[in-house]
Amino acid sequence: MESRFDIKFQDGIVVAELFGDDSYDAAHKFFSSLMPFCEQHNCFKVLGLHQRGPLKITEGHDIQDIFRELKITKKFKFAWVVVGLSLIHISEPTRPY
Numbered sequence: 001m002e003s004r005f006d007i008k009f010q011d012g013i014v015v016a017e018l019f020g021d022d023s024y025d026a027a028h029k030f031f032s033s034l035m036p037f038c039e040q041h042n043c044f045k046v047l048g049l050h051q052r053g054p055l056k057i058t059e060g061h062d063i064q065d066i067f068r069e070l071k072i073t074k075k076f077k078f079a080w081v082v083v084g085l086s087l088i089h090i091s092e093p094t095r096p097y
Contacts (some may be wrong), residue, residue: 005030007037013045020051031066036077039088048080076086 003026006017016034020026038044066072 001089003030007034009037009041009043013044013047014043016046016048018048027063028066028069031070031072035070035072040053044076045076046076048078049083051083053096054073094095 003017003018003020003022008015011068014034014037016030032045038046
């Protein structure tokens with residue numbers, strides 16, 4: 001599946017929706033587009049919504065390399081949410097009778 005993304009400014013934060021599989025090139029394209037968008041809106045709080053599971057460890061290293069290359073600094077604050085993935089099942093506590 002081809003990767004694509006949608007970036008918008010909503011309720012005082014930047015919301016980025018990502019679709020499809022990740023690759024180094026897709027992540028590089030995304031972060032290269034995200035940086036000027038954040039600068040334009042003077043907002044560096046980013047909520048990322050993704051449709052697939054958590055990153056593999058090798059993908060995490062790729063992101064670290066992209067951050068260095070694009071000079072993404074600590075002024076950016078990221079929160080990532082995997083949409084539609086249930087990692088924990090919460091059930092009703094049992095009650096003694």
